[in-house]
Amino acid sequence: LFDAVELAPRDPILGLNEQYNSDTRPQKVNLGVGVYYNDEGRIPLLRAVRQAEVQRIEAAAARGYLPIDGLAAYNKAAQVLLLGEGSEVIASGRALTAQALGGTGALKIGADFLRQLLPQSKVAISNPSWENHRALFERAGFTVETYPYYDPATHGLDFDGMLAGLKALPAKTVVVLHACCHNPTGVDPTFEQWQQIAQAVKEGDLVPFLDIAYQGFGEGLEEDASVVRLFASLDLTMLISSSFSKSFSLYGERVGALTLVTSSQDESARVLSQLKRIIRTNYSNPPTHGGTVVSTVLNTPELHGLWAEELAQMRDRIRAVRTQLVEKLKARNVAQDFDFVLAQRGMFSYSGLSAEQVERLRVEHGVYAVSSGRICVAALNSGNIDYVANAIAQVL
Numbered sequence: 463l464f465d466a467v468e469l470a471p472r473d474p475i476l477g478l479n480e481q482y483n484s485d486t487r488p489q490k491v492n493l494g495v496g497v498y499y500n501d502e503g504r505i506p507l508l509r510a511v512r513q514a515e516v517q518r519i520e521a522a523a524a525r526g527y528l529p530i531d532g533l534a535a536y537n538k539a540a541q542v543l544l545l546g547e548g549s550e551v552i553a554s555g556r557a558l559t560a561q562a563l564g565g566t567g568a569l570k571i572g573a574d575f576l577r578q579l580l581p582q583s584k585v586a587i588s589n590p591s592w593e594n595h596r597a598l599f600e601r602a603g604f605t606v607e608t609y610p611y612y613d614p615a616t617h618g619l620d621f622d623g624m625l626a627g628l629k630a631l632p633a634k635t636v637v638v639l640h641a642c643c644h645n646p647t648g649v650d651p652t653f654e655q656w657q658q659i660a661q662a663v664k665e666g667d668l669v670p671f672l673d674i675a676y677q678g679f680g681e682g683l684e685e686d687a688s689v690v691r692l693f694a695s696l697d698l699t700m701l702i703s704s705s706f707s708k709s710f711s712l713y714g715e716r717v718g719a720l721t722l723v724t725s726s727q728d729e730s731a732r733v734l735s736q737l738k739r740i741i742r743t744n745y746s747n748p749p750t751h752g753g754t755v756v757s758t759v760l761n762t763p764e765l766h767g768l769w770a771e772e773l774a775q776m777r778d779r780i781r782a783v784r785t786q787l788v789e790k791l792k793a794r795n796v797a798q799d800f801d802f803v804l805a806q807r808g809m810f811s812y813s814g815l816s817a818e819q820v821e822r823l824r825v826e827h828g829v830y831a832v833s834s835g836r837i838c839v840a841a842l843n844s845g846n847i848d849y850v851a852n853a854i855a856q857v858l
């Protein structure tokens with residue numbers, strides 16, 4: 463049966479973790495995967511999460527099945543974080559949310575649903591985009607193309623190219639947009655640019671799929687949702703995949719959500735019924751623990767406040783680390799100007815390192831980065847930043 467099965471390539475991001483884990487060098491540093499580590503080099507267990515977990519254990523809650531679309535209180539809280547307290551879209555029943563297995567799970571449910579609805583459509587992702595976007599939509603049956611996004615010459619956005627690219631897409635093309643903290647570049651359009659992007663999406667009758675896995679890591683929880691709210695204000699029907707993996711430091715709990723904005727309450731009910739069929743035939747219903755913990759935090763004002771503070775601390779530490787990295791590279795007299803790292807937002811920096819330099823970082827120094835040159839600055843800390851700066855200076 464399996465004679466002719468070929469060995470698949472390693473995953474470009476999670477495959478690095480496998481390599482990193484089997485590396486025996488004590489000085490190794492993992493800047494590959496998008497995970498936040500604290501200054502002690504550990505994935506933090508947030509205090510708000512811990513308190514919600516203690517409550518859950520003490521309540522000795524039964525572990526029955528959740529509804530197919532997940533915990534209602536979780537879904538509602540996820541909607542409010544995205545669309546805002548007092549959102550007209552929520553009040554009019556035009557938003558529906560299904561708890562999902564992380565942001566990736568949300569993308570997959572959305573992709574399967576869209577493929578069923580729009581079998582003739584293609585998907586357009588940014589150039590570059592998160593490595594898994596292309597693979598995920600292709601596996602759902604779509605042909606995936608790219609629209610211009612990043613300009614390596616300026617280390618910034620190719621806004622004219624992006625807008626022209628979007629305007630050239632046929633109607634009903636599914637356009638995947640990173641609503642904040644673009645992965646992998648860390649380069650986001652300004653709000654004024656987003657207004658033009660949203661207009662182009664609307665006028666071109668494109669289908670926006672907003673991916674927001676890093677809400678709270680850019681400017682703040684509310685600020686980072688401004689693009690979602692802009693699209694909602696234009697009465698665009700859309701899909702939104704969101705994730706609490708990073709913002710709650712609950713990576714392995716697979717806490718995400720798929721939210722759809724429809725044209726009416728009746729449409730929402732029909733759409734949700736179809737999403738439930740997709741979920742039921744894939745994994746039946748989501749797990750209880752992570753969803754319950756996130757829901758408890760988001761629905762308890764005191765814990766919500768504590769979480770927002772802890773998230774702000776993570777955001778501030780990443781900013782500080784960006785500054786330190788740039789200073790340390792300058793101090794090592796590297797020829798390149800790395801100031802662009804300061805303007806990038808979220809966990810990542812598209813460092814401009816070539817695949818060959820990334821390879822040397824790994825082989826010679828045990829510093830792991832994605833071959834595109836993406837480094838996770840959220841994994842730098844006071845114990846490893848000098849070592850990393852030295853390693854980068856050497857491969858440059």
Ligand code: LMR
Pocket residue numbers: 475476494495496497566592594645675
């Ligand atoms: C990343 O981009 O590193 C993260 O989103 C983790 C993943 O699933 O790839």
